[in-house]
Amino acid sequence: MAWTRDEMAARAASELRDGFYVNLGIGIPTLVANYIPAGMHVTLQSENGMLGMGPFPYEGEEDADLINAGKQTITELDSSSYFSSADSFAMIRGGHIALSILGGMQVSEKGDLANWMVPGKVVKGMGGAMDLVAGVKRVVVVMDHVEKSGAPKLLKACTLPLTGAGVVDLLITDLGVFEINRGKSPLKLTALAAGVTLEEIQAKTEAVFEVGL
Amino acid sequence: MAGKTQKDAAEALAGVLFDGMTIMAGGFGLCGIPENLIAAIRETGVKNLTVVSNNCGIDGFGLGVLLESGQIKKMISSYVGENKLFEKLYLSGELELEFNPQGTLAERIRAGGAGIPAFFTKTGVGTLVAEGKEVREFDGELYVMERGLTADLAIVKAYTGDAEGNLVYRKTARNFNPMMATAGKVTIAEIEHLVPIGALDKDNIHTPGIYVDRIFVGASFEKRIERVTTRPREEKASA
Numbered sequence: 001m002a003w004t005r006d007e008m009a010a011r012a013a014s015e016l017r018d019g020f021y022v023n024l025g026i027g028i029p030t031l032v033a034n035y036i037p038a039g040m041h042v043t044l045q046s047e048n049g050m051l052g053m054g055p056f057p058y059e060g061e062e063d064a065d066l067i068n069a070g071k072q073t074i075t076e077l078d079s080s081s082y083f084s085s086a087d088s089f090a091m092i093r094g095g096h097i098a099l100s101i102l103g104g105m106q107v108s109e110k111g112d113l114a115n116w117m118v119p120g121k122v123v124k125g126m127g128g129a130m131d132l133v134a135g136v137k138r139v140v141v142v143m144d145h146v147e148k149s150g151a152p153k154l155l156k157a158c159t160l161p162l163t164g165a166g167v168v169d170l171l172i173t174d175l176g177v178f179e180i181n182r183g184k185s186p187l188k189l190t191a192l193a194a195g196v197t198l199e200e201i202q203a204k205t206e207a208v209f210e211v212g213l
Numbered sequence: 214m215a216g217k218t219q220k221d222a223a224e225a226l227a228g229v230l231f232d233g234m235t236i237m238a239g240g241f242g243l244c245g246i247p248e249n250l251i252a253a254i255r256e257t258g259v260k261n262l263t264v265v266s267n268n269c270g271i272d273g274f275g276l277g278v279l280l281e282s283g284q285i286k287k288m289i290s291s292y293v294g295e296n297k298l299f300e301k302l303y304l305s306g307e308l309e310l311e312f313n314p315q316g317t318l319a320e321r322i323r324a325g326g327a328g329i330p331a332f333f334t335k336t337g338v339g340t341l342v343a344e345g346k347e348v349r350e351f352d353g354e355l356y357v358m359e360r361g362l363t364a365d366l367a368i369v370k371a372y373t374g375d376a377e378g379n380l381v382y383r384k385t386a387r388n389f390n391p392m393m394a395t396a397g398k399v400t401i402a403e404i405e406h407l408v409p410i411g412a413l414d415k416d417n418i419h420t421p422g423i424y425v426d427r428i429f430v431g432a433s434f435e436k437r438i439e440r441v442t443t444r445p446r447e448e449k450a451s452a
Binding site for chain 1: 234241242243244245267290291292293294296300303304308312314315316317319320322323334335336337338339340341342370382383384385386387388389390391392419436437438439440441442443444446
């Protein structure tokens with residue numbers, strides 16, 4: 001039994017702290033907003049130019065001028081502010097955002113992340129991901145442990161073009177949690193999803209890791 | 214001095230377009246794009262354009278229409294994943310593409326408009342983005358040099374403006390528009406509402422008129438939404 005998308009998001013939400021300014025990526029990271037503990041004040045940044053993202057609007061109240069970085073309609077809060085893309089990335093690059101939670105295609109034991117292109121196949125672009133991993137204080141990646149083909153995604157070295165080198169602090173997959181610490185200390189498994197054995201996760205991981213359960 | 218106010222997009226573009234030029238176009242996705250100017254540029258048939266814009270619209274709307282008409286030679290963007298035609302033209306070699314990280318793109322434009330020819334950033338160090346560029350160490354960390362970016366023409370979209378060219382954007386439709394307004398040799402703003410001079414709050418003008426050469430009220434604004442996402446009404450009662 002691996003973790004579901006929501007269980008992975010809930011696990012990632014345990015990284016949140018009161019007062020944090022946080023950027024959530026597209027996909028499972030977006031779900032983290034549903035698991036902010038009650039009473040904890042967390043401000044969500046949307047890199048297209050907003051602090052204080054509110055929930056999705058009610059049907060009929062969508063505003064074309066108010067979207068998040070995934071181009072979804074959202075709402076504002078009383079505490080929200082708007083700014084330009086240059087100001088937004090000054091916040092990101094300047095280290096003013098405490099936590100970035102984003103998706104990944106591959107992660108290496110050295111803390112490298114690849115999540116923006118597959119040469120000759122997928123040409124979408126990096127968007128703000130390279131700026132986020134370069135500038136945000138703590139970077140958490142949430143992804144499936146293996147590809148649909150079964151190929152491992154936690155590798156000795158990424159084979160896809162990098163988004164950043166030595167940038168990942170923590171990896172949460174559907175099978176477990178790994179401390180990566182930007183490659184400054186040995187890769188360490190710190191939690192297993194319920195029903196997942198050490199043998200299973202070892203078999204599905206190319207990277208070499210210590211066990212610190 | 215001739216006034217900045219123009220009748221429509223076609224009049225605003227008169228005399229500024231030429232084949233092979235570089236155009237910056239504001240917007241993030243379809244949010245805050247100068248849709249009237251894009252449509253008018255298509256009508257002129259100007260070609261071999263290099264377009265600087267975070268995205269390239271979608272199939273059939275926004276900058277996507279200039280891809281369909283074959284007027285764009287090269288894009289400088291950070292993300293083009295919403296546009297199937299884009300991917301097809303790029304993979305077949307019919308379209309050049311330069312990917313810039315979004316923050317680097319924003320800062321290149323800000324720097325270009327501010328007279329700064331280059332700057333150093335941590336973004337992209339150790340990736341394809343840094344290939345062929347100077348990498349320098351500052352205070353024990355590596356940074357890559359990126360160049361300031363300007364354009365022959367910047368087309369931007371604001372919510373409110375006046376005849377002096379002062380602009381106010383609305384919500385997340387601001388995005389790349391303020392930097393691009395500063396980085397065009399010629400900058401044209403299309404707005405939803407023209408207000409009398411003096412009506413804008415002088416402490417809250419986002420783009421001062423010095424950056425804007427021509428301004429007009431868009432004939433119509435479709436303001437399409439890429440991903441309508443809502444929550445159920447029931448939540449209101451339980452909340």
